[in-house]
Amino acid sequence: MRSVCVIGLGLIGGSLLRAASTSGRTAWGAAPGDDASGALADGFSASSDLDEALRRAASEDALVVLAMPLPEVDGVLARVAELAPECRLSDVVSVKEPVARSVRRAVPGARYVGGHPMAGTSSSGWAAGSASLFDGAAWVTTVDERTELEVWRDVASLALDAGAHVVPVSTAEHDDAVARISHLPHVFAAVLAAVGADGGPLAMALAAGSFGDGTRVAGSNPELVRAMCEGNGTRLLSVVDDALGRLGAARGSLASTGSLAATLKAGHHGRQSLDAARAEPRNGVRVDLRAPDASDGLAAIGARGGRITALDGDIALGELP
Template identity: 40%
Template sequence: MTAGFHRIAVLGLGLIGGSLVQAVRQAGIDVVGYDTDPATAAAASASGFPVAPTDAAAVHGADLVVLAMPLPEVARALQSLAPNLGSNTIVTDVGTLKRPVLEAVRTHAPHAVFVGGHPLAGVEDTGWGAADPLLFRDSPWALIVEPETSIEAWLKLAGLVCDLGAKPVPTTAADQDAAVARVIGLPHVLAGALAVTGLAGGPLGLSLAAGSYMSGSRVARTRPELVTTWCDDNPALVAALDDAIAHLTSARTALAAGSSVYPLAAEGHDARINWEHRRFEPVELSASTAELVAHGETGGWVTAVLRDDDGVRLLGMRPVG
């Protein structure tokens, strides 16, 4: 365990926040939760977890504050919290999009020591009842590095993420948002389209729906208001949709001409198989902004943050070839 945080406050006790509260307790760190929804707060309390009556009470004495509420609530939460944050308290979040959160921090809590975060570990179920302390195991966790980011704060947070079994991926907010447009936003839009198109096939099609339909439309079960927070206000999703539409149009044109969808099927098959069979090698990194961002750009992540008399060393993994 890295020498890190002593008391963590998690504001928002849904799937991600609830899982984080449980995982942090299992890691042996003092943790307190807070949620604006009385039913959620009561459920967490009934499960044996400390829940503060106000956000101010939750962050009192905390050296890490995690914003785990939906994106539309972040600005209001920051306004309320800013006067109660200690000068050395680190603030992070778990939202899918990072640029809007950075803008909210710069506007409402400009003096906060902020490191944006995004654990890519969600499932289609939501709420405290879906929380799982093992949710983050082996999952990537984007940690944002911007010119104003405190590297010491980033390292402490990366150490915690490693302790929780996740894989910290250093990246800028813009690069992160562009990437998740293709691997989170686009899959949700396509799943919605598939679910609606399948329904239009009538009762027979739905009675024959099996693995392909269920797998392809699985994330369409996600609450629509959450999907919009992951997709709206992300211009990179437009380009991702353009690419997907171009592939679909090509397949449609081929079928209409009596040809085959084989080119798209083969290209998609190779893309998926190559992703599954990537190989990685261990590396050692310096704690510099430029090297961290470059490591993330190559698809690498951090595996450990080590401190000794000579300073800080970072171990990581990166793709080979």
């Protein structure tokens, strides 16, 4: 099992250091301040010395995983370029194209495969993490033309060890999908929370399930949410326009005929798609990573809603809906 060097020990990086260590890997982390001291106090290998962590990664050919908000990625990549310029590199940042672009520019020799575990809570920091955070979660791994499947396998293996299943997708498809199912929900939660609170203390006293659920993620650290959403700004803008179109249509129908039938029917149908995706029986699939079209085969599995659930040597085993 390949060693792992986690840079950034907040909720996601801290959970990854725990999960990697628990699975028996050699794993160490670096982070500024409280996160590193928290990890150390809990018995993990951690320090605030980024350079030392990267030097060790270079000498042990470890997989380096970047686990900081997008605005901090470029600063860390500058150190990677100097100390581990040809390392195996991944990340857990929630948007993939901006990270891939930064890596190409700053560390062109890095063997990079993007990652994004679809897990989290509304808390942040080392103390909020847990080795089981990724249990049952989808862990996106990017597969593009230039992807080295040997490194893809390193990343997939780490994700599987952490309890996740692996969803291989192209960078562009990932960023479009998360604009819809992660970034727009954060924008909607914020708008809903603000309109609700405008109703004053009575509205807050009456708020129950639908408002509580619909605004839950507005409780997250707004600076982290901002970094995530703004990092995917171009794609998010197009999805916000879709949402404005649908909300405007609901408004028009309510004003003219008093009906919300079309809006509510489409929403119910959409929610049923989610339930169906979660419940669907799955058919086995396998990809030989040595085959010339292996990258395309992996990306097609993700695009169809499938997943990789195990690795057996050079064979990736998975499921399709």
